[in-house]
Every structure is written in C-alpha cells, then in structure tokens.
Amino acid sequence: MSIFDITGKTAVITGSSKGIGRAIAEQLALFGANVVISSRKAPACEEVVARIKKAGGKAVAIPAHIGDKAALQNLVDQSIEAFGQIDILVCNAAVNPYYGPLAGIGDDAFDRIMDSNIRSNLWLCNFVIPAMAKRKDGAVIIISSIGGLRGSSTLGAYGISKAADMQLARNLAVEWGAHNIRVNAIAPGLVKTDFARALWENKEVLAQTLKQSPLGIIGEPVDIAGMAVLLASSAGRFITGQTLVIDGGVTIAGRG
Numbered sequence: 001m002s003i004f005d006i007t008g009k010t011a012v013i014t015g016s017s018k019g020i021g022r023a024i025a026e027q028l029a030l031f032g033a034n035v036v037i038s039s040r041k042a043p044a045c046e047e048v049v050a051r052i053k054k055a056g057g058k059a060v061a062i063p064a065h066i067g068d069k070a071a072l073q074n075l076v077d078q079s080i081e082a083f084g085q086i087d088i089l090v091c092n093a094a095v096n097p098y099y100g101p102l103a104g105i106g107d108d109a110f111d112r113i114m115d116s117n118i119r120s121n122l123w124l125c126n127f128v129i130p131a132m133a134k135r136k137d138g139a140v141i142i143i144s145s146i147g148g149l150r151g152s153s154t155l156g157a158y159g160i161s162k163a164a165d166m167q168l169a170r171n172l173a174v175e176w177g178a179h180n181i182r183v184n185a186i187a188p189g190l191v192k193t194d195f196a197r198a199l200w201e202n203k204e205v206l207a208q209t210l211k212q213s214p215l216g217i218i219g220e221p222v223d224i225a226g227m228a229v230l231l232a233s234s235a236g237r238f239i240t241g242q243t244l245v246i247d248g249g250v251t252i253a254g255r256g
Contacts, residue, residue, distance in 0.1 A: 012076070
C-alpha cells in the first residue's frame with residue numbers, strides 16, 4: 001500500500017467550493033478519502049461534489065459559514081452522520097475584507113478577519129480533535145500564508161491572522177501530540193485563485209512577485225494540494241507543528 005493512500009479516511013475541508021480548498025478536496029478524493037465539501041453556498045458545493053463523484057470519488061456537500069459557531073458544529077455533526085467519523089480536518093476558509101495600511105482599518109473589518117481566520121479554526125479543531133484523540137489518530141491542516149511571515153503595507157491584518165494560524169498549529173500539535181494527532185500549517189505564496197485575484201491581476205504586484213521568485217512563476221491551486229495529501233497521509237506521520245511554505249522560493253530569495 002502506498003504511504004500516500006488514505007482510502008476510507010474522511011476529510012472535512014472548509015472553503016472547498018473553489019480555489020485551494022477545492023484542489024485539496026479533489027486530490028484527497030483521488031487518494032481515496034471521503035470528502036466533505038463546505039462553503040457558504042450550497043450550489044457551489046454541489047458542483048464540486050458532482051465532479052468528484054464523476055471521477056469515482058466519494059463526497060457530500062455540507063454548507064457552512066465559518067463565522068457561525070453553530071453552523072460549524074452542524075458541519076461536524078453532519079459529516080460524522082455521513083461518514084462515521086472525521087480523520088482529516090483542513091481549515092482552509094478565510095476572509096480579507098480590507099486592503100490598505102493598518103492605520104486605516106476599521107474595528108469591524110479587523111474583528112471579521114480575526115474571527116474568521118483564527119477563531120473559526122480553533123472552534124473547528126475543538127469540535128473535531130477530541131474524537132480523533134480517542135482513536136489515537138488524526139491530521140489537521142491549517143492553510144496559512146506567507147503573509148504571516150512577511151511584513152506588508154497593505155495586507156497587515158490578514159498577515160497577523162495568518163501568523164496566528166501558524167502558532168495555533170504549533171500549540172495544538174503540542175497539546176495533542178501524545179494522542180497521535182498531527183497539526184500543521186501550509187503557507188502558500190501567491191496562487192492563482194479568485195481570493196487572490198486582486199493581487200495576480202495587478203500587473204505591478206505580479207511583476208514584483210515574479211521578479212522575486214527563483215522559479216519565475218506564481219502557483220496554481222493544485223500546487224498546494226500535494227502537500228495537503230502528504231500531511232493527511234501516513235507519508236506525513238513524523239511531521240507536526242510545522243509551517244510548510246509553498247511559494248516558488250519567494251521568501252528565501254528576496255530579490256529586489
């Protein structure tokens with residue numbers, strides 16, 4: 001059996017109707033997992049489910065708003081009802097309603113970023129990990145960003161939330177490691193998604209990113225999915241508390 005095989009495991013992926021979340025869900029399904037597709041809008045979730053089933057995978061759609069604690073509890077409950085248990089949790093959904101300097105951000109926007117990008121992940125982890133611990137097996141993946149590693153004049157609040165996600169992964173890895181629960185973060189660089197469209201469609205931002213990248217490219221959603229498969233499978237059994245950077249080398253080059 002391949003060390004990447006996750007046949008029979010159940011994975012819940014938030015924000016999985018498009019972009020990185022969708023790519024992760026599709027790849028986890030290809031490697032054998034039952035996947036739960038979740039985002040705010042049911043039709044978008046159902047579209048992904050249909051695509052996965054057409055490819056021979058198993059999937060269900062359970063819409064949920066990450067800012068609603070009761071909705072997240074329902075997501076967990078319905079996932080267990082559908083597949084029996086949750087073996088893999090991917091906290092991917094995030095928001096960024098503000099672009100500009102921290103001096104100009106309003107309290108509502110700041111609170112929304114912190115609530116959606118940090119607190120919702122903690123809620124989900126607290127809903128899911130205890131049952132994993134009883135079985136002595138589980139993998140949690142938090143999708144962070146290189147924005148949590150670098151300063152920014154325009155994405156400061158988002159970067160703060162993503163740095164906190166890295167620390168959340170470290171803390172949970174320490175708290176639950178004795179129960180064979182692995183918790184890691186993935187920090188993508190610029191990836192061609194709708195979420196990051198304002199960046200990669202900006203010619204100046206794109207040119208600067210390509211200039212800084214040793215590979216000279218930006219990422220595609222599937223480029224992040226491979227790492228998620230590794231961390232979710234026994235191939236990643238000795239990895240926990242880490243932030244895995246996938247950015248084409250931007251953060252290690254810094255070529256200006």
